[in-house]
Amino acid sequence: MDSEFDVIVLGMGPGGEVAASRLLDAGRKVAVVERELIGGECGYWACIPSKTLLHPPALLAATRGAAGITGAALDWADASAYRDTMIRHLDDAAQVDGYRERGATVFKGAARITGRAAGRIRVQVGDDELTADHLIIATGTTPVLPQLPGLEDITVWTNRETYTVRELPHRAVVVGGSAVGVETATFLAGFGVETTLIQRGGSLLSREEPRVGELARQHLEAAGVHVLLGASPARARREGDDSILVLESTEKDTDSPDPAAASEVRADVVVFATGRRPRTEELGLDAVGIEPDDHGAIPVDASCRAGEGVWAIGDVNAVMPFTHVAKYQGRIAADSILGTARTAHYDGIPRVVFGIPDIACVGLTHAQARSEGLAVESVELDVAAALARPWTQEREPEGHLGLLADTNRRVLLGAWAVGPEAGEWIHYAALAIRAGIRLEVLRDQVAQFPTFHEAYLAALDLFES
Ligand SMILES: Cc1cc2nc3c(=O)[nH]c(=O)nc-3n(C[C@H](O)[C@H](O)[C@H](O)COP(=O)(O)OP(=O)(O)OC[C@H]3O[C@@H](n4cnc5c(N)ncnc54)[C@H](O)[C@@H]3O)c2cc1C
Numbered sequence: 001m002d003s004e005f006d007v008i009v010l011g012m013g014p015g016g017e018v019a020a021s022r023l024l025d026a027g028r029k030v031a032v033v034e035r036e037l038i039g040g041e042c043g044y045w046a047c048i049p050s051k052t053l054l055h056p057p058a059l060l061a062a063t064r065g066a067a068g069i070t071g072a073a074l075d076w077a078d079a080s081a082y083r084d085t086m087i088r089h090l091d092d093a094a095q096v097d098g099y100r101e102r103g104a105t106v107f108k109g110a111a112r113i114t115g116r117a118a119g120r121i122r123v124q125v126g127d128d129e130l131t132a133d134h135l136i137i138a139t140g141t142t143p144v145l146p147q148l149p150g151l152e153d154i155t156v157w158t159n160r161e162t163y164t165v166r167e168l169p170h171r172a173v174v175v176g177g178s179a180v181g182v183e184t185a186t187f188l189a190g191f192g193v194e195t196t197l198i199q200r201g202g203s204l205l206s207r208e209e210p211r212v213g214e215l216a217r218q219h220l221e222a223a224g225v226h227v228l229l230g231a232s233p234a235r236a237r238r239e240g241d242d243s244i245l246v247l248e249s250t251e252k253d254t255d256s257p258d259p260a261a262a263s264e265v266r267a268d269v270v271v272f273a274t275g276r277r278p279r280t281e282e283l284g285l286d287a288v289g290i291e292p293d294d295h296g297a298i299p300v301d302a303s304c305r306a307g308e309g310v311w312a313i314g315d316v317n318a319v320m321p322f323t324h325v326a327k328y329q330g331r332i333a334a335d336s337i338l339g340t341a342r343t344a345h346y347d348g349i350p351r352v353v354f355g356i357p358d359i360a361c362v363g364l365t366h367a368q369a370r371s372e373g374l375a376v377e378s379v380e381l382d383v384a385a386a387l388a389r390p391w392t393q394e395r396e397p398e399g400h401l402g403l404l405a406d407t408n409r410r411v412l413l414g415a416w417a418v419g420p421e422a423g424e425w426i427h428y429a430a431l432a433i434r435a436g437i438r439l440e441v442l443r444d445q446v447a448q449f450p451t452f453h454e455a456y457l458a459a460l461d462l463f464e465s
Contacts, residue, residue, distance in 0.1 A: 002105050005031040005132040007337060008123050010111045011279075012095075013040020014323045015314030016138035018330030024102050026338050031132065033125050035110040038095035041140050041159075041315075042323045044087045049163035050183055051354055052086045053079060057190025058356045061223075062420065065394035076168060076191055087164070113284040121288060121309055134309050134337050137298060138326070139283065141276035141315040146175075150236035154243035157271045159184070168193055169268035173245060175233060176273035177204040179353045182216055184271055186355045189225045196226040196265050200250050203229065205353065208361045208416060211380065215400060215418045216359055223356055228265070242266045278316045293318075302343035304333045311337070320346060348434030352423040357399070360426035363414035363433040366404055376413060378404045379462035383419050386458040388450040393420065401455045403429070405463055410439045417455070425452045439463065 009020045012034040023030045037044055056079050063072040088094070096106050107125040113135065114122045120131040143158040145151065157165075157172075162184055170193065174185045177199025189195040197204075197220060203213035204220075204227070217227050233245040244266050278296040285292060290307050292298055297318035298306050306312040311333040314326030328344065335342045353359040369376045383399030384390045390397030399419025406413050415429030432442055443460050447453035 001128065002029075002031070003128065003130050004120075005029045005105070005130060007031075007134040007136060008033065008111075008121070008130055008132040009136045009138060010113075010123065010283075011035075011040065011137065011139035011314075011316070012038040013138060013140050013314060013326065014042050015140075015326030015330045016040070016136065018327045019136050019138065019311075019313060019334045020099070020104060021102075022331060022334035023337065024099075024104055026334075028338070030103070031105045031107060031130050032099055033107045033109065033111040033123070033130075034092075035108070037090065037092040038099065038106075039088070039092060042326075044090055045160045045163050047323050049083050049087050050159075050187065052083045053163065053187050054183060054190065054354050054356070057187070057223075058354075060190070061356050062393070065396065067395055074191060079191075080166060083163075090164070110282070112282065113287045115287040119309075134311065135288075136330075136333055136337075137280075137283065137306065137310065137312045137316055138314045138330070139279040139316050141278050141321065143272065144275045144277050145272050146233065146274055148233055148236050150238075153238040154236045154245075155269045156243075157269050159273070161269075162187075162271050170194060171267040172196075172269050172271055173198060173243075173265050173267040174271045174273060175245070176275070177201070177206070177213075177227075177229070178273065178275075179205065179351070181273035182220065182353050182355055182359070184273055185220055185225045186223060188271075189220070189223050190356065194267075195224070196228060196267065198228045198231050198233065198245070198247065198265065200232040201229070205359065207365075208351075208359075209365050209402060209414075211400075211402060212359060212361060212416050212418065216353070216355060219355055219357065219359075219418070233270075236270070239266075241268065243268065243270050245270060276315070276321070278318055280316060303336045303341065304329045304344060305336070319344075320349060320351075322349070322351070325349060345434070348430045348432075350423070350426050350430050352426065354423065357418060357420050358422035358424075359416075359418050360422040361414075361416040362426055362430045363412065364404060365414060369404060369406070369413050374413065375407045376404055377407050377463055378402060379459055381455055381459040381462060383417075383452065383455045383458075387452070387454050389452050389454065390420070392450055399452070399455070401459050403456075403459050403463075405439060409436070411436045412439070412442070417452075419452065421452060425455070428453055428456055 006028040008031045063069040109125045121135045185197040204216045205213045231247045234248040280292045298312035313329035381401045384397040402416045404414035
């Protein structure tokens with residue numbers, strides 16, 4: 001097998017795939033290295049199975065709200081069989097063949113960087129030693145579990161067990177109230193699992209506007225999830241088939257239904273959605289003079305360059321842990337290698353939680369804008385009260401849109417939307433923020449009637465000036 005390349009792509013999740021494809025299309029000699037499955041975490045255990053499994057309960061909720069549909073029901077056997085198709089039955093043979101046909105040399109195995117020789121970077125994969133002018137590191141992240149006494153005695157799941165599950169548990173506890181925790185609780189409860197969600201802080205989705213967390217909680221509770229805020233597991237134990245978490249209260253001022261009253265939760269499985277750590281520990285980064293930060297992430301410049309001839313893209317650099325960002329950075333790094341210097345900009349990149357309904361955010365929060373010293377004004381629109389579209393779909397619709405504007409520059413800084421398909425219509429705000437479109441221009445835009453996009457016009461009218 002060849003051992004000398006223009007570029008080695010290490011890790012073939014969405015970031016690595018986009019970079020490798022672009023380089024192959026440009027005729028470069030590329031080696032791709034993947035220790036598990038081409039497609040990465042996203043394709044098999046994260047984005048794809050979660051969105052596939054969240055859709056049926058979301059659709060069921062929509063049909064229950066709609067007039068003229070009766071008899072809709074969930075079918076787990078069918079949903080999970082389709083999930084298996086979507087995750088290719090955890091088999092990437094077609095992807096391996098596809099990359100080979102496109103001219104890549106594919107190495108299956110864990111790679112380790114071993115150093116530099118004559119200006120080239122050396123990488124070891126099993127018995128193979130590869131060299132290249134450029135190395136793109138796209139190794140993603142791995143879940144972090146809390147140090148909990150008794151953890152080894154209980155049934156612990158991460159996203160991997162959750163999204164490849166064949167037989168649903170009767171009861172589940174989800175620990176962690178960020179996007180992954182909220183989606184996981186939504187999926188499990190949607191398929192009838194008795195679900196408790198535990199969040200250490202006083203609100204869900206704590207990086208977003210507090211109002212977003214509040215709405216997320218209302219929708220989860222309406223879907224039957226028992227939400228415990230201000231509570232954290234202190235230890236774990238098993239009793240028969242039951243996995244038990246002993247909780248401690250972490251917030252005095254939470255308005256949660258008394259965390260102390262639920263000092264223990266009992267379930268068949270405990271799903272930890274408690275954060276992720278970049279996979280850098282065994283990469284041999286020191287061999288090329290790269291030092292990860294305290295969280296294990298690879299520091300990069302605006303072109304995703306981590307060092308001479310070394311690039312780091314996607315979750316491993318911890319800039320924004322999303323597939324669309326990994327893919328964007330894949331394009332940035334590949335183009336820079338191909339000689340078109342590009343820098344990444346992170347304004348106006350959406351952050352969507354695929355709950356029921358969608359919870360979509362973009363840009364700055366009020367607190368972030370204030371900490372940057374910006375003069376801001378925010379508005380919130382009751383979308384159902386203002387528009388026709390929600391009523392054409394549901395008998396008792398709900399939806400909310402929040403906008404945050406810079407009152408000096410007269411542009412949008414941030415937006416959030418909680419409502420049907422909000423993950424689609426947030427892109428209007430995303431583009432407005434990224435392009436710095438002035439409020440006057442946005443106000444003059446004409447949206448199709450009746451659509452959710454009309455919410456922006458109604459919300460913009462709520463700004464004072
Ligand atoms: C449950 C869940 C749901 C999510 N849903 C969404 C969503 O809907 N939308 C969204 O934008 N984001 C979502 N994310 C985040 C998304 O999965 C990540 O942002 C995305 O996978 C990052 O892509 P990546 O290419 O950086 O890494 P990954 O997808 O993690 O791929 C990294 C690859 O590198 C390989 N690798 C690691 N070390 C080595 C090594 N030493 N040698 C060779 N190969 C190696 C791994 O095996 C893996 O295949 C979700 C995450 C989770 C956990």
